[in-house]
Amino acid sequence: MNQQVFLPIIEPKAKEPLYVGFFHTGAYQEAISGYGGIKHCLIPAPQHIIIDRDKTGNFTTKVYREEQKVDEMLSILGY
Numbered sequence: 001m002n003q004q005v006f007l008p009i010i011e012p013k014a015k016e017p018l019y020v021g022f023f024h025t026g027a028y029q030e031a032i033s034g035y036g037g038i039k040h041c042l043i044p045a046p047q048h049i050i051i052d053r054d055k056t057g058n059f060t061t062k063v064y065r066e067e068q069k070v071d072e073m074l075s076i077l078g079y
Contacts, residue, residue: 044068 010018048064 042073044070044073 007020008018045065045068047067050062050064052060052062054060
C-alpha cells in the first residue's frame with residue numbers, strides 16, 4: 001500500500017502564502033486516546049477544531065469537540 005504524502009508545488013510568485021498543517025499525527029494517536037474512552041496511558045483526547053473559509057475567503061474556526069477533561073476520564077474509569 002502506498003503511504004506517501006505529496007505536498008503541493010509552491011509557486012515562487014504566488015499571490016498568497018501556502019500553509020500546510022499536520023495535526024494529531026503521533027504514532028497510534030487515536031488508538032491510545034479518544035473521546036468516550038481512555039484506551040491507554042490515561043491520555044485525554046485533544047480539542048478538535050475545524051478550520052475553513054467563508055464565502056468571502058476569510059478563515060473561520062469552529063470547535064468541533066472540547067478537550068477531554070479529567071472528570072470525564074475519571075468517570076469512564078468508574079471514579
